[in-house]
Ligand SMILES: Cc1ncc(COP(=O)(O)OP(=O)(O)O)c(N)n1
């Protein structure tokens with residue numbers, strides 16, 4: 001007497017095999033068409049093929065098909081609201097990876113009631129799938145970051161706020177108002193608080209599809225799982241930062257001349273800050289680069305470049321006339337009477353400029 005009704009076991013196996021192969025196919029397509037990664041594509045294809053071969057060897061296909069009863073399946077009507085929402089390709093990968101891992105485990109467990117050798121084969125496929133899914137998910141994170149960075153226009157430097165609640169509520173409001181990148185820059189916080197703010201800020205920003213960068217501190221950026229770190233000319237050199245953050249997180253470097261901008265690219269920066277363009281209240285300087293530097297950058301720098309220093313609604317047109325449609329600000333939003341409206345307005349002007357440029 002089998003430990004489970006045979007018909008039910010075959011139904012479970014049939015559903016789980018379909019789920020696993022669909023998940024593997026989802027990742028195969030991503031590796032092939034999004035990542036152009038032939039090795040990853042081949043890896044998922046061989047996993048799918050090996051699963052089909054193992055099933056063909058260990059499970060009676062006729063019984064599998066005969067057990068299928070989709071109209072009578074009480075589970076097809078049950079849906080979580082999140083099943084219909086994938087806000088990024090990385091979330092598609094994460095969902096497919098989870099589905100593959102779960103269904104392979106189900107196949108393995110119920111497969112044991114039919115054929116132990118089949119279950120052992122599926123176990124090996126499951127281990128290989130874990131590794132392949134993790135690699136692809138990490139690669140998806142990286143390309144998502146790069147895409148978000150390439151599309152970013154409005155970058156805001158923030159402090160840690162009066163309280164964690166006020167800080168996260170502000171990030172949420174300003175992300176919805178159009179801020180694409182947040183940078184935590186707060187020299188008054190102790191390391192523990194800086195880390196805690198970075199961690200919660202990075203999580204909130206990720207949930208809202210925004211990037212989160214930590215100022216100066218590569219160690220805290222990694223510990224808090226932020227998207228990257230921003231360093232200045234007198235701080236850790238790029239190679240030392242990379243040794244801490246790796247290749248998957250973003251590196252931003254402050255530049256004050258075209259020579260520094262070119263050097264930053266050679267050093268592997270993902271983006272640069274270009275300033276100080278104008279005088280502002282956040283940080284004092286002896287000299288200002290003005291829009292002339294932005295013009296040089298627009299003509300010869302290929303990575304994303306954010307103009308910074310005293311930029312607000314009153315001088316944004318000068319920045320844009322210099323060919324720059326990306327800005328990093330503090331005071332223009334922090335000190336505005338209505339920060340949300342200030343962010344919305346800056347973003348709208350930046351997007352108009354980009355659209356006008358793309359259409360010419
Ligand atoms: C986007 C961006 N650009 C420039 C800076 C300035 O960095 P740095 O020169 O290191 O000065 P501090 O911010 O550390 O005072 C920045 N933070 N962000």
Ligand SMILES: Cc1nc(C(=O)O)sc1CCOP(=O)(O)O
Nearest residue numbers: 275276280282309310329330331
């Ligand atoms: C922190 C910082 N770095 C700058 C640079 O040019 O490197 S300008 C700057 C201050 C940015 O704040 P605000 O928008 O209020 O001027």
Ligand SMILES: [Mg+2]
Nearest residue numbers: 216231232235
């Ligand atoms: Mg710095």
